[in-house]
Amino acid sequence: MTTLNSHNIPRHVAIIMDGNGRWARQKGFGRVFGHEKGAETVRDVVTASREIGVRWLTLYAFSEENWKRPQHEIQALMKLLRRFLKRELDEMQENGIKLNTIGRIEKLPAATQEILLHTIQKTRENQDMVLTLALSYGGRQEIIDAVQAIARKVANHELDSSDITETLISNALYTQGMPDPDFLIRTSGEYRISNFLLWQLSYTELYITPTLWPDFTKAEYLRAISEYQHRERRFGSTGTGQ
Numbered sequence: 126m127t128t129l130n131s132h133n134i135p136r137h138v139a140i141i142m143d144g145n146g147r148w149a150r151q152k153g154f155g156r157v158f159g160h161e162k163g164a165e166t167v168r169d170v171v172t173a174s175r176e177i178g179v180r181w182l183t184l185y186a187f188s189e190e191n192w193k194r195p196q197h198e199i200q201a202l203m204k205l206l207r208r209f210l211k212r213e214l215d216e217m218q219e220n221g222i223k224l225n226t227i228g229r230i231e232k233l234p235a236a237t238q239e240i241l242l243h244t245i246q247k248t249r250e251n252q253d254m255v256l257t258l259a260l261s262y263g264g265r266q267e268i269i270d271a272v273q274a275i276a277r278k279v280a281n282h283e284l285d286s287s288d289i290t291e292t293l294i295s296n297a298l299y300t301q302g303m304p305d306p307d308f309l310i311r312t313s314g315e316y317r318i319s320n321f322l323l324w325q326l327s328y329t330e331l332y333i334t335p336t337l338w339p340d341f342t343k344a345e346y347l348r349a350i351s352e353y354q355h356r357e358r359r360f361g362s363t364g365t366g367q
């Protein structure tokens with residue numbers, strides 16, 4: 126068992142949940158089966174995060190670029206999401222988990238938007254952890270939306286260009302009000318960000334594991350958090366004792 130320092134739990138963990146398709150293919154199944162197994166991992170990681178005291182958990186569930194996938198896979202993912210939300214509502218209520226989303230939610234099928242909004246509404250008073258699902262999310266699209274909103278304000282003389290600061294930009298992003306991630310996990314061994322949280326990850330600690338998402342266990346998650354606890358975050362300063 127991994128022992129964690131309860132005083133150094135990352136406040137915000139973000140995860141690129143990758144490798145469902147390969148996991149299924151390796152076992153001779155269709156990709157959708159991998160997504161189904163992946164949904165079980167989501168549940169385990171949400172529960173573990175809540176147990177160890179992570180306050181913000183952000184999961185990359187569907188990227189803007191994932192719309193390029195075959196229709197049947199997209200439909201299966203949307204259906205799985207609806208099923209997940211229905212099934213997990215009671216658990217979220219019992220554990221004080223508040224649901225949030227980032228991304229161009231308006232692009233999702235109406236039935237998916239409906240259950241998302243319903244779950245957000247039902248869980249809005251929960252205080253223990255914020256679970257954010259990145260859906261139809263792209264970091265560049267988020268920056269475009271923010272720049273457009275800011276440009277409109279400048280054009281309307283509500284804002285001067287000299288008012289544009291780091292804080293102002295952060296507050297114009299989908300993640301307004303959320304702290305930047307302390308720790309980013311990517312499964313399936315790809316060394317890339319894939320358009321996730323481009324602005325917010327500037328000083329995030331990265332952890333990449335070859336494990337495919339359906340095989341990612343609570344034990345590995347806790348080991349990853351333990352590794353985070355041994356990192357020295359310098360934010361551009363000199364290290365301690367130097």
Ligand code: IPE
Pocket residue numbers: 142143144145146147148186187188191202313
């Ligand atoms: C991650 O698994 C889930 C989504 C992107 C929705 P993938 O479906 O990308 O699985 P691989 O990377 O093809 O194995």
Ligand code: IPE
Pocket residue numbers: 141142143144185186187188191315317319
């Ligand atoms: C990133 O995985 C998106 C999600 C996990 C939702 P992808 O499988 O889409 O990323 P690439 O194509 O390997 O970069």
Ligand code: MG
Pocket residue numbers: 143144145
């Ligand atoms: Mg992938």
